[in-house]
Amino acid sequence: MSKQIEEELEVGFRAVYRIDKILHSGSSPFQTVDIVDLAPFGRTLLIDGMIQSSQVDEFVYHESLVHPAMLLHPTGVKTVYIGGGGEGSTAREVLRHPSVTKCVMVDIDADVVSFCKMHLPENAHAFADPRLDLVIADAKGQLEAAPDGSFDLIIMDLDDPLEGGPCYQLYTKEFYATAKAKLAPDGILVTQSGQAGIKQHKSVFTPIYRTLCTVFPQVVGYTQAVYSFCDEWGWNIAFNTPREGGMMMSVAEVDARIAQRLPGSELKFLDGVSFQGLPALSKLHRANMAAEERVLSTASGTFLFMHSQGLCVAEANAASANGGADVAAKRVG
Amino acid sequence: MSKQIEEELEVGFRAVYRIDKILHSGSSPFQTVDIVDLAPFGRTLLIDGMIQSSQVDEFVYHESLVHPAMLLHPTGVKTVYIGGGGEGSTAREVLRHPSVTKCVMVDIDADVVSFCKMHLPENAHAFADPRLDLVIADAKGQLEAAPDGSFDLIIMDLDDPLEGGPCYQLYTKEFYATAKAKLAPDGILVTQSGQAGIKQHKSVFTPIYRTLCTVFPQVVGYTQAVYSFCDEWGWNIAFNTPREGGMMMSVAEVDARIAQRLPGSELKFLDGVSFQGLPALSKLHRANMAAEERVLSTASGTFLFMHSQGLCVAEANAASANGGADVAAKRVG
């Protein structure tokens, strides 16, 4: 006999993971929270039944979420706002950077924070870091209340924007407009953007990309395979001030910045070489990003379709000077 | 009720796919062969119960297997040897290149070839191409019998080298030595190399890499996520004559060569941008490749351990001139 977790990855496609140990299984006022040891993945956090993080490869997810933006920032990031990320791993990666003077982490669920503190020892150091300002609150309201221009980097690390779901309001153009105002002039916003493999990237990855394009002058989508998610995962990075070359940075430059900005810190996944893979999207991905018209908005609570001649035109620069998946979004009219 | 296929991805981790239609289900003298429509993946070929190819993303696998080597070749590939690939998709990608004058495809299983001809219409054109020389035979013996130096490119597209399994003998250093002799001086060998994600890349990907290093002066491992395989997949490419920069090629150069060598042909996954992701392996991958000592050999029928000071020294050039996952294997002593 075995206890297992079954996850419906899509209709007609399920993954079944053997549970070796249940450390915590319960509900907060907001969601169900499980911390379990799964046979293939090790210690795993599930929120509302979906795998958030697993011991085997959470470092792939979190290094990919955090460090590209922090390395791309022109001068080095000092002030960071994390929406979500109650698990502590996102903050852990942020706080590797000595340049960071303040990291505000806002998660609505005190229980997730507290269970993760208890069961995920690798984040203990981050939770104890004096630069961390952990706030239990709604991440949207908290950001709205912040002074304009106060953050170098905003990292949104929430569940996908399901229609009618609790996180949807933090993926809308209205929210991104607010977020943009809270960024310093050369600030950056990066958001997790859901499944991004060859089949599923049109679910939320391309709509989030398009939505950010309506607000920011430059947006780049990037992806990385995450084994425990059974797919490539996607993020979108938005620049308040366009950066020449978008997300492109040579191997040497990436390694130099890592040496400079993360002295003494040892990343496990990311360096100059692996960085090249992040924006290296397929022809199909880039065509779908360019063609995507749906913009997430508070107006209807659902996806809006918006013609590309409308507010924003995105051009896929397949053969830009530096190659890569740099897409320039230009405001039109 | 539903009919399903259950695949044990690893102990304690199963995938379950709903079967929408069974087109063929039977056995050849060599293996079980199923062609089924699976809910998430479309038309799918399974050999001995393992998914080989699915409609949803076989183009990702086959474009990644075939075109990098064909684009990296200095002058353009004329003569090709395919070991395995009875499904026809590998040949299909090869034959997109007008430069190809002859493609010998050797698969031991006439039934797989015939079922795929019947049920995979996208390969019909390839099977009918006069340049294709389809031989039903053992791919090892057939290659041994070929004249030395007769191929520009050898593509090995077989199941993983399981100990005691039928394909093991086509992954050994002895076999690779034979294959090398059949290559033209600037010839290239590329082989599928199994699962290559953050957890599984040491199963066969790194041993194959190491084994090729004992024979060829330059070997590069590369990977690409394949959704229907539930992991990143890996290939190893071996150069008979070392190429400066290894597998590195700029976006512009890749796109130029595609335009030149595949005029009028439309790839769906690969171009200059996505090409950059192939050699962009993680720090962990590259450390494990460098540390790998196991060499597959006919001697014991099992993995041999061979110290890196022995026949071959592989240096991981993490920050080579052109960046990327170029690894130079140098013969020592």
Added chain:
Amino acid sequence: MSKQIEEELEVGFRAVYRIDKILHSGSSPFQTVDIVDLAPFGRTLLIDGMIQSSQVDEFVYHESLVHPAMLLHPTGVKTVYIGGGGEGSTAREVLRHPSVTKCVMVDIDADVVSFCKMHLPENAHAFADPRLDLVIADAKGQLEAAPDGSFDLIIMDLDDPLEGGPCYQLYTKEFYATAKAKLAPDGILVTQSGQAGIKQHKSVFTPIYRTLCTVFPQVVGYTQAVYSFCDEWGWNIAFNTPREGGMMMSVAEVDARIAQRLPGSELKFLDGVSFQGLPALSKLHRANMAAEERVLSTASGTFLFMHSQGLCVAEANAASANGGADVAAKRVG
């Protein structure tokens, strides 16, 4: 890897059977038909994805469906009408009785009949029996067209009466009134009656029982565990002329009648001893049968609720003279 069939037995309870061989898998104009070898059960017929019969224990089901009525009949059954049963096994059991002069079997699906003839050799003899009159037609219409009083025994062997489903109309009081008219004065009707275990017997078993009570003067429900159905199964037997003791018959009497009516035939499950178990329902079953008010009717196409003071009053005789699960239904008013 394995191909499997997954059956949802109830919400949150699934059975998964390994497929060892697929003999036939397709659709008729009416339903999907699969004949597969399943690891635990052997050769199995599934209709619309539900297990109908398995080699391991179809004899338990079919002996329980057919022989009780045939043994309870006062003088021995000569004319039989089978509604459904296209598989041939019901007819097989009927035709063991030399007393049978004519067995009309009416199934709407020629394909089921033909696939079963092809793959279920144990029924070949029955299909070839000259006493069998196999009619491909709607079992309801065919029975309506028969002369009144023409059958000693009517056996209804169809799928459960799901609301809106194709078989519902053959479980209604209107249909049973028709069937009653087609019975000889001492004729008997027996119908399969769905899951009948401690949890599920109120789904269709008790409503069918109650519905029959509105038409026939005496109805008895009986059950038997069927391993491949993962539950006890139920049947209801209705007597045109009440039989003293209902379904009760001593071990000796049952064995005597078997010897008499099935000379030379070897039943595998049923004899005097096992017969005692059929009407031996639990207290809970009998209380629910007595309390059941729902009557299946053509009027609404759904279950009708009918107060027990209405057309029919059923008394559960828990301690009747001969014991057992005999329930006498008396017309009131």
Added chain:
Amino acid sequence: MSKQIEEELEVGFRAVYRIDKILHSGSSPFQTVDIVDLAPFGRTLLIDGMIQSSQVDEFVYHESLVHPAMLLHPTGVKTVYIGGGGEGSTAREVLRHPSVTKCVMVDIDADVVSFCKMHLPENAHAFADPRLDLVIADAKGQLEAAPDGSFDLIIMDLDDPLEGGPCYQLYTKEFYATAKAKLAPDGILVTQSGQAGIKQHKSVFTPIYRTLCTVFPQVVGYTQAVYSFCDEWGWNIAFNTPREGGMMMSVAEVDARIAQRLPGSELKFLDGVSFQGLPALSKLHRANMAAEERVLSTASGTFLFMHSQGLCVAEANAASANGGADVAAKRVG
């Protein structure tokens, strides 16, 4: 997503139950213990991953284990020994009988007892009953230490006798000889006897039956479907003094004894009618019981084969005077 329990019922046949709530999940020094709410069955106790008891039908199992012996006893049972049954349900059924003056319950696992006290409120009354003498110890040693002839009834309620398993030693002829000595002259022993459906009854049900036959002058096997076990379950009842008719008792007599021996107590499953079903085994069952030669013994720790002409001859009395599944075991030679 759902958490589930998967149980391998046999090779190629699995049941999957959705977990609605985990009340307790851990290990004692002896076994794993889970108390979970399962969607189909309600609150369920699993020991070493196997379902022991479920809210939906544990009363079927426990009423069938306990009351037949207690009703068959000639004068009414006063002293009872329960081996195992730490869950408390077996004792609960025993203690319904006012005739019981002392019930010794011996389970090796204090944790099971304590978790069940905590989570199974329906047994609280039994655990608090002053007639209950709960001993945490090895049930074999404890019985061996008891004075000869001190029990009217011994109930063995342990896991199946798997070869090399912890319970095997309490199913051997040596153990049964000891147990017999501890019985009063008209005492009775009853033991759970594993799966007893049409396919699986030869696993442990018939060997236990045969083993008891080597010790006791009269043994009767009986079965009852238990929904949450996905099969019929079996018990064997052994009489120290043969009872005329074996297990046979008329509906009226059973009901009379229930009224007498369980005044004011309300059984949910068992009464005179359902009692008839218990010994009503199929022809196949009885043939296999008669043919069974394997005797469980301490000698080899595995099944011994013993010819039926040996120590004990069992005659299947298919048509005994009172009908039923009475089997008389006679000592020979």
